[in-house]
Structure formats: structure tokens, C-alpha cells
Amino acid sequence: MTKLFSYPMKKLVVLTVLIATLFTLIACINENEHTNDTDVTITFETNDTVTKGSVIIKSGTLLSETDLSIHDREHFTFNGWYIDEALTQPFDPLEEIKESIKLYAKWTEDEVPTYRYELLFNGGNYWYENREQMVDDFISDYNTFSDNTYTLETLPMDKDSLLDIAEFMYEETYRTKWLWLTRYLRLVGSDTNKSSMSALLAQSSLDKFLAQNEKNRKAVSYEIRAFIKGAQFTDDATLSSSDYTDTELKTGFWPFIVGSQQAIFEDAKHEVILPTTLYKEGFVFYGWYLTENFYGEPVTKINGSATLFARFDGENPIDSVIIENEVEYMEKGTELALDITILPLDATYTDLRFEIREQSVASISADGVITALNEGEFTLYIMAENGRLLKVLDMTVYPKDDINLTFNEGFNGYLKVDEQFEIEVTGVGRDASSNHYTFSVVDDSVIQMSESGVFNALKVGSTEINILNLDTVVMTYTAIVQDDLSTSRVDQLLELLRDGHNAVATPFTLVTRYETTNEWRDPRHESVNTYLFDDLVIDKDSYPMPDGLKNSGARPSTEFILLHDTANLHIGLMAHGAFFQSAANAVSIHYITGDYGVLQSLAEDRIGWHAGDGTGTSFQWYKTGVMATNNEKPFIDISEDGFFTFNGEKSVVEAPRGLNGEILTRDYFTYLGPTWDIFDGEYVIGRTYLATNQQKRGVIASFGGNRNSVGIEMSINVDGDIVDTVQRTAKLVAYLLEKYDLPNHRVISHNTTDGKGDPYTLHNTVYKGTWYFDRFMEHVEIEREILVNYSDAKITLTSDSDLVSSTGRITRFPDVTTEVKYTITVEIDGVSKSIDLVSVVPGMSTWNQYHGFFTPTQAWAKADYRN
Structure with a gap:
């Protein structure tokens, strides 16, 4: 085996490695000691009205939850910190921070519904406590514009000065602010300068204003200066201003200032702090209220839809009122003058306002006198002059026993x-x-x-x-x-009049004029008899229509007797005669009834202008193909495929279609429905059409009004007797039906020919729970029968009671229920006979009398009484 190192060599290598390791460890230790000793700063951008202070930490450490905490922001949700201003790179709270950085807060606005609120200033404004402040502000703005130092005293009033006021009024900085002044002066300015003030408002630029009329520059300057000065500009006689020394002209501008200030606020969010400074000359602002009578406590902030009412009062406002003669009930027909003590006794403004909303039960005068009108309950509201509610009193009216x-x-x-x-x-x-x-x-x-x-x-x-x-x-x-009556003509006539007798002279309220928001009511008693004990006398001489005036030629036929009422509460028979005779009024009528008489205006054979169906469309009767089983009025309807039906049997006559070509139903009929008759045992129907000139959706109306009817207008003036007018009209209608040999169902109304509610008296009045038109036709029936069979008779009514006139009318309201006796005497061919009859006349307390304008109870367009 070969050994690579000797023993001494091994020791050297090991020593070298140990030394190297030692140096590495030392270096690491030194490096760590250097990092932990370094501070870094984290700053925060909250994107909010409240800032967050910066945080200092050691480099290489983490931010704690406390370091990253942020306050709550109302109506917003916090969505974390970001490292870029664009909020696209989220900050990682688990990443060590080695250098100073800036973090950005991201917020998401909460979904909050918007709302609308309105401020009713009640004559107050944001800007001016009095006229002097307004004048000073105008002069100040003009001085800034023109680099001048005028005061009200030094403002020049010669014709060659301040001719740049028009330029001032077109300067963007001032135009919007002072447009209210232009609007005011174009109404109250002098006749010579009004048009220039209007041009100042209407023309979009100064160049157009100056080009519109060469006098504009001077006229505007003169009128505005006169108003600011509170004087009359006379230095240029051709363009003199209104006289603003007149208090009404000088101080009448306040509504225009109020109108120029924002009062309606759309898309409000969250809580709104209401303005606390509002001015009204001579008054103190007491805050905003949620009720127009300033009931409850004022509010200073809102967070939802509301209408706020500004309360102004004197420096020492009324605190309360005491009614010294307070009662809980009154008797109908009596009066109570309120004895009121105002507290404090030294209140600034002491005028009071009174209100009773149940006007049919009681009324109250401006000086606090209550009149009990009818049985019922009512609430009396007593308010300060500014409308602030001071006292509420519930009272009851009882009728007299x-x-x-x-x-x-x-x-x-x-x-x-x-x-x-x-x-x-x-x-x-x-x-x-x-x-x-x-x-x-x-x-x-x-x-x-x-x-x-x-x-x-x-x-x-x-x-x-x-x-x-x-x-x-x-x-x-x-x-x-x-006694039993015989078959003699005298007795038969007495029997007819006996059958027309009313055991009770029924009290009821006639509705003689209808408007969208109110109707005129007239309380009356029925006559003692259905027959009017008077002769039909037609005055043809007082207001005859001149030949050829206001007509469209000869009437081709007489198919109907058509009824109207005048809807005029203030003039009677003769005045209406003059009205129809006047060439200035493009209407004409054959007869006018009312005020105990009858006038003929247009000759009967002329086409009148009164029915709303034109004069160019010919009338025609159409055979229906349906045979009549009796002479009663048929039930007319419309089949599913759009044809008229009679008593459930489909006819061959197609009904008019709706505005979009749709098949209509019978609720499109007028009150009386389509005109009809029976010829040779077969139902016929008059020519119909869809009329839209009175009711927007249209009604199925009948032609034959202007061209083929004799028209009658009933006068409904408040100083007349409308029941006499109705009965006298029935007498005239009976005469005309007989003259033209028409059946009674040929009596129609203006409503029949174009959908108008006319005659309102017969269409709106309810008599014994049904339609007054039906009662009218009962008058027609007895009048016609007596006319046909007893025209040679002399008929008289006599009574010892001052409640009954010789015509059978109840002349006044008795205080308590009373009986009246009357005698009918009939004479035919020298034979005379009488019968005595008794009617009960209900007293004032047994029924309610509604006289004057009231909220409508039954709109004329209702279908309640259609047959």
C-alpha cells in the first residue's frame, strides 16, 4: 500500500484546517454582530385623513402585529399593506426587513347606499344676515373685479360710470353667484330695462349680450346700481330704473337668493352634518326639524333620506299657549271664540295660525273663532306664525237634539x-x-x-x-x-200628482262642479213633489243668437236631447245668456236653464257647438241583427272578438278599438253607454268612435251631439237653486222629447258624446244611494205625462208653511225636523178638486250639510253607475 502523507505532514494539514475554520467562524461572528446593530425605518402611507407613525426595527428582523396595526377607517375595509404606491405588490409580513422601506395601505370602500335629502329654508339663506350685507358683498366683488374702492355712499350714480357692470356679470368668478339678482331685476325692473336684464340672463356670452341691443350695457348698469343703492336711477331719462326706495321692491329679493342656493342633495352618503348658520332678516335660526310644524327636537345630522325644515323665530319665541275657555265638544251651528293666553307674555312675535283639517266638521277664522258645522270629530292645531306647533286639541261636534x-x-x-x-x-x-x-x-x-x-x-x-x-x-x-179617486181626468191627474208626492223631502248634497283636487258641494232638500208646480216659459227675446252666428248650418235631424251644466259657480241664467250670445266665445247652445227661468239662445234647427264630437261627422243608426224582447234598456257589452252584444247576444256591429288596436271592454263606455233604440223590433245602435280629447286612454263615445241634438245648459251658480234648475230642465226636456217624438232614453249627456264628466251635477251627485241622473229622469217622466195628457189643466200648490214655495221647493233649512202641509188643486174644464198632503222636512242636525269646495269623494270617471 502506498501512503500519501507522512505523520508530520498530517499534523500540518490538520493544523491548517483548524486555523481556517477558526477564521471563518470569527468572520461570521463579526458579520452577525454588525447586522443586529443596524436600525431600519418603516414609514407608512395610510391614504387616509389619519396618519400612522413610522416604526424603527433592527435590520433583518420582522415587523410585529403591533407594528403593522392601523386604525379603523369608517365606511372602509383595510385590505393590507403594499410595497408600491400603485398597490400591486403586497407586503409579506414573514420576510425579514434589511433596509428602510415605505408601506402603503390599501382600502376598499364599503357598499353604502346613497340617499337624497332636501333643505327647506323657509325664507332663510346661507349668505346674508340682512340687506346691508348683501349690498356690501356685491360692492366688494365689483371692487375686486374693477380694482376700485367704492362704498355704498361713494357709489357713483351718473350715466357714464360703472358701465362695465355687464362685464362683471359675465365674469366666470361672479356670474353664477349673482344670477339670482338678474332673475329678480328682470321681473321688477323698469319697463325700459327689463328686456336688457332678460338678455343678461339669456345670452350665453358678453359679446352676444352686447350685440343683442345697443342699450343693454347701460340699461343693466343703471338698473343694478339703482337696486344696490336703494334708489331710482334718473340720470338717463330714457333708461330710468324702477324706484327701489319702495320697500317692497327694495326687499323683495330674498326668495331669489333662497332659490339660488342648493336645497336638494342627491347621492349623499353616510352621515351628513347640517349647516348651523342660516340667516333671515329680523329672525333667529333655531335649527332644522323633520316636521314642517317644528314638532319635537331639532336635528344636527342625518344619515338617510329626509326633508328638513328651517325654523326661524324671534329672539324671545312663544313657549306655549293656554286656552282659557277650552272645551271638549260643541253643538252643531254654534260658535266658540277662543280665549288664548300666550306665554311668555313678552314673546317677540305673537301672531297665531289656526288649522282644522276636517273642514266638513268645523271651520276656524283667522282670529280663532270656531264654527261647528256638522256632526263629527276634529282636531284643532294652534301654531306660531312660522308654523311651529304649539297646541293640539281634539274636539267633537254633536248635533242638536x-x-x-x-x-x-x-x-x-x-x-x-x-x-x-x-x-x-x-x-x-x-x-x-x-x-x-x-x-x-x-x-x-x-x-x-x-x-x-x-x-x-x-x-x-x-x-x-x-x-x-x-x-x-x-x-x-x-x-x-x-178618499178613493175616480177615473175622471181630474182624479187621474190628482192620482198622478199624488204618486209624485214625497213623504220626506229628502236632504242630499249636490256636486255641481268637479276638479282634480276639489269639488263644489251644495246641500239641498228635495221638493215636496216630483212635479214642478210652475209653467214652462221660454224667454226667446233676451239673448237670442243672431242669425248665422256660431253654428254650422241646419241640423239634419233631431235624434237626442243633450244635457250639460255650466260648471260656473259665479254667474247665473242671464249672464250665461250673454256669454253664449257673445261672438268672442266659440261655443253655442240651444237652451239655458236656471234661476227660475229658461232662455233660448241658438235656434233649434241650427247645428250647435257644444258636444265635443265635431260637426263634420254624420250620424247613423246601425242595425244590430239582435231582436228586442221588450222595451227596456238592453245590457250592452263587447264580445271577446270586439263586437257589441245586446243582452248577451252578439251583434253584427263592431265596437271601436283602443289606441293600439286592442279589443276594448265595457268599462270604456260612457255613463249611459252607446246610444240605442228599437226599430221594427230590432235593436239599433248609434254611430260610435274612440274619443280621446277628454280622457287620455279614450272612451267609446257616440256621434250625434252637435249635429243631431238639442243642447241644454243648466246653470249651477251658487246663488241659484240647483234643484229648481234640475226640475225646470226636466220640464223643458219633456217638452222637447214630445215635440220631436223621441223616447225618453234619447236623453243623453255631454259625457255620451266625448267622455267629458259633464253634466257634473247629474253624474257626481248621489241621491238615495244611486245616480242623480235616474232621479232626473223620474222628473222628466211625470212632466211628460202631465204635458201629454193634461196640458189643459190648471195645477196649483198652496201651503201655509213658509218652508214651501208655490212651486213645491223647500226654501230653507229648518232648525229641527218639521212637517209641512200643502194642497194640490187641479182644475179641468171648470171642474176643480184638491188633495192635502204632508211632507217631513228633516232638520239641520239630522244630516250633514257640505257647502263649498271639498276633497273629491267620487271622481266623475268612475264606472259605478254605468248600466
Whole structure:
């Protein structure tokens, strides 16, 4: 074996290796000692409003969780630290840091819904406490623009100075800020300068403004300077300004300042701190409220949709009010003048506002007098002048103690021997409603009571029935047992008038005018009889339409009698006669009724302008192919494939289609539906069309209004008697139906021909739970029958009661329920005979009277009464 080294040589090698190892270890130790002794600095960029202080650690060590901690940021989520500003390279917290670095925080905004809020300034503004501050601000801005030092006192008012105000008003820095001034002065400026102020607002650049009119530069300067000065510019007589010494003109600008300031804030996020400084000249700002009556505490911040109301008040505002004569209830028809003490006694502003929202129950005057109108409950709100709610008082109105009388169905007040009738009594009022009522018959040989409230007629004659509350008679009703009537014409006419008698003169409220937000209501009693005891007198001389004026030639035929009402509350019969006669009004009508008379305007044979269906489309009756089984009004509908049906049987006449060609349903019909008749036993239908000039979606209307009808306008003025007008119109309609030999169902309304709600009186009023048009036609029927069969008769009504007129109308509202007796006398060919009748007239407290404008209860476009 060969040995590579001798023993001494081995020792040398080992020694050399040991030495080398030693030096290596020493070097490593020295290197480590050098690293641990070096500090490095980590700085942080938080990308936030709050900073994070830097951290110093030894090189080669790690950052602790505490070193890397960061504060919470509201509405944001922390997504870690990054080593680059672009936030693309995440920092590794497990990597040793050997040198100073900067770390960047990454945030993700939380998903937060936006909201909208609105500030209602109530006359306040952000900028100016008073007019003087506004003036100083304008002059200051102008001085900055023009390098001047004017004050209000030194502002020149000659015609050649400050002609660069127009340039100032177009300077980008100032234009938006002062546009409110332009808007104000273009309205209140002088007639010579208004157009220039308008141009300052309308023209988009100074060059266009100057080019628009050569006077613009001077006119604007003069008008603005006069307003700022609070004077009138007169140095240039051709362009003199308005006179701003007038307090109203001088101080009327505040709404324009308010309008120029942002009030609606869209896309708000998180919590919003509301502005705490708001000005209103002469007032103190007390904060923002969530209710317009400043109820509750003011708010300073919001975090969701809201409308905020600025409260302004005097330096010493009203704290509370005390009603010295406070009550819980009132009696209908009474008044209460509130005796109010305001606290503190030295409050700055002491004017109060009152509000009762239940206007049908009670009203209140500006000086605090409550009038109880109808039974019900109401709430009285008492507010400071600025609308701040001070007191709420709940009150009740009770009717005066009275009774309501109702009779059994079918009893109309005319009684014959062996007949029976019933009376039901209902008490009304705070005390009477719980009372127990009894009856006693004065002469029980004429009338006998078989059980309480049930009466039997024993013989011809009359007797009183006393209605008692305990031992007190509260009302007396006279029952009259009549002889049988014969077949003579006198007796038959009396029987017809007897059948028209009303046992109760029904109280109801007519709706004579309808608008989108309110309707006019007029409370009345029915007449004592369906027949109007008056002659039809047509005044053809007062306001005749001149020949050839406002018509479209001769009417080709008379197919209908068409009804309107004037919808004018303020003028009556004669004034409407003048209205229709005037060439300035492009409408014409044949007759006008109202105020106890009838006027003829347009000749009957002329085509009028009143029905909304034009004058160029001819009318035609179409055979339906459906045979009639009786003379009653058929039930008209539309089949699934778009044809009219009569009593469920499909006709050959196609119905009009909708705006998009769709098949319609019967809820597109007008109130009366399509016009119809029966010829030779077959139903016919009038020419129809889709009318869209009154209702946007359209209605199925009928032609024949202007060209083929006699038109009547009913006056509904508040100082007239609308029930008389309705009955007088029925008398005229009966005359015209007979004259033109038309069946009663040929009476139509303006609604029939184009969908308008007219006549509102007949379409909106509810009578005994149904449509007033039906009651109107009952008037027409009795008037026509008497006209046809008894035109030679003399008919009169007499009564000792001042509640009943000679025409049968109830002339006033009785305080309590009252009976009225009247006599009908008929004379034919020298033979005269009379009958006595009794009607009950309900008292004021037994029903509610609504007189004036009220919120609509039944929009005219409803289909409730369509047949």
C-alpha cells in the first residue's frame, strides 16, 4: 500500500484546517454582530385623513402585529399593506426587513347606499344676515373685479360710470353667484330695462349680450346700481330704473337668493352634518326639524333620506299657549271664540295660525273663532306664525237634539182606508241618540196603532200622531186618510200628482262642479213633489243668437236631447245668456236653464257647438241583427272578438278599438253607454268612435251631439237653486222629447258624446244611494205625462208653511225636523178638486250639510253607475 502523507505532514494539514475554520467562524461572528446593530425605518402611507407613525426595527428582523396595526377607517375595509404606491405588490409580513422601506395601505370602500335629502329654508339663506350685507358683498366683488374702492355712499350714480357692470356679470368668478339678482331685476325692473336684464340672463356670452341691443350695457348698469343703492336711477331719462326706495321692491329679493342656493342633495352618503348658520332678516335660526310644524327636537345630522325644515323665530319665541275657555265638544251651528293666553307674555312675535283639517266638521277664522258645522270629530292645531306647533286639541261636534223619521218602503205619504204604514224614529244629538221614543194617536177612530210604530187607516179623515220622549212631545206628524179617486181626468191627474208626492223631502248634497283636487258641494232638500208646480216659459227675446252666428248650418235631424251644466259657480241664467250670445266665445247652445227661468239662445234647427264630437261627422243608426224582447234598456257589452252584444247576444256591429288596436271592454263606455233604440223590433245602435280629447286612454263615445241634438245648459251658480234648475230642465226636456217624438232614453249627456264628466251635477251627485241622473229622469217622466195628457189643466200648490214655495221647493233649512202641509188643486174644464198632503222636512242636525269646495269623494270617471 502506498501512503500519501507522512505523520508530520498530517499534523500540518490538520493544523491548517483548524486555523481556517477558526477564521471563518470569527468572520461570521463579526458579520452577525454588525447586522443586529443596524436600525431600519418603516414609514407608512395610510391614504387616509389619519396618519400612522413610522416604526424603527433592527435590520433583518420582522415587523410585529403591533407594528403593522392601523386604525379603523369608517365606511372602509383595510385590505393590507403594499410595497408600491400603485398597490400591486403586497407586503409579506414573514420576510425579514434589511433596509428602510415605505408601506402603503390599501382600502376598499364599503357598499353604502346613497340617499337624497332636501333643505327647506323657509325664507332663510346661507349668505346674508340682512340687506346691508348683501349690498356690501356685491360692492366688494365689483371692487375686486374693477380694482376700485367704492362704498355704498361713494357709489357713483351718473350715466357714464360703472358701465362695465355687464362685464362683471359675465365674469366666470361672479356670474353664477349673482344670477339670482338678474332673475329678480328682470321681473321688477323698469319697463325700459327689463328686456336688457332678460338678455343678461339669456345670452350665453358678453359679446352676444352686447350685440343683442345697443342699450343693454347701460340699461343693466343703471338698473343694478339703482337696486344696490336703494334708489331710482334718473340720470338717463330714457333708461330710468324702477324706484327701489319702495320697500317692497327694495326687499323683495330674498326668495331669489333662497332659490339660488342648493336645497336638494342627491347621492349623499353616510352621515351628513347640517349647516348651523342660516340667516333671515329680523329672525333667529333655531335649527332644522323633520316636521314642517317644528314638532319635537331639532336635528344636527342625518344619515338617510329626509326633508328638513328651517325654523326661524324671534329672539324671545312663544313657549306655549293656554286656552282659557277650552272645551271638549260643541253643538252643531254654534260658535266658540277662543280665549288664548300666550306665554311668555313678552314673546317677540305673537301672531297665531289656526288649522282644522276636517273642514266638513268645523271651520276656524283667522282670529280663532270656531264654527261647528256638522256632526263629527276634529282636531284643532294652534301654531306660531312660522308654523311651529304649539297646541293640539281634539274636539267633537254633536248635533242638536232632534229626530229622524223614516217610513216603510212604498209609503209615499198618501194613505187610504185599510192601508197600513210604519214610522221609525231615530234620535240624533248628544243626549237624544239614546232616548226611547213612543207614539200616541190623537184620534184613534181615524188611525189606530196596532203595535209601536205600526199604524192602520180606519176611515177617511186626519189625525195627529204625537212622537214622545218620555212624557214630552218632540214632534207631531199629521196622517191624512184620503178618499178613493175616480177615473175622471181630474182624479187621474190628482192620482198622478199624488204618486209624485214625497213623504220626506229628502236632504242630499249636490256636486255641481268637479276638479282634480276639489269639488263644489251644495246641500239641498228635495221638493215636496216630483212635479214642478210652475209653467214652462221660454224667454226667446233676451239673448237670442243672431242669425248665422256660431253654428254650422241646419241640423239634419233631431235624434237626442243633450244635457250639460255650466260648471260656473259665479254667474247665473242671464249672464250665461250673454256669454253664449257673445261672438268672442266659440261655443253655442240651444237652451239655458236656471234661476227660475229658461232662455233660448241658438235656434233649434241650427247645428250647435257644444258636444265635443265635431260637426263634420254624420250620424247613423246601425242595425244590430239582435231582436228586442221588450222595451227596456238592453245590457250592452263587447264580445271577446270586439263586437257589441245586446243582452248577451252578439251583434253584427263592431265596437271601436283602443289606441293600439286592442279589443276594448265595457268599462270604456260612457255613463249611459252607446246610444240605442228599437226599430221594427230590432235593436239599433248609434254611430260610435274612440274619443280621446277628454280622457287620455279614450272612451267609446257616440256621434250625434252637435249635429243631431238639442243642447241644454243648466246653470249651477251658487246663488241659484240647483234643484229648481234640475226640475225646470226636466220640464223643458219633456217638452222637447214630445215635440220631436223621441223616447225618453234619447236623453243623453255631454259625457255620451266625448267622455267629458259633464253634466257634473247629474253624474257626481248621489241621491238615495244611486245616480242623480235616474232621479232626473223620474222628473222628466211625470212632466211628460202631465204635458201629454193634461196640458189643459190648471195645477196649483198652496201651503201655509213658509218652508214651501208655490212651486213645491223647500226654501230653507229648518232648525229641527218639521212637517209641512200643502194642497194640490187641479182644475179641468171648470171642474176643480184638491188633495192635502204632508211632507217631513228633516232638520239641520239630522244630516250633514257640505257647502263649498271639498276633497273629491267620487271622481266623475268612475264606472259605478254605468248600466
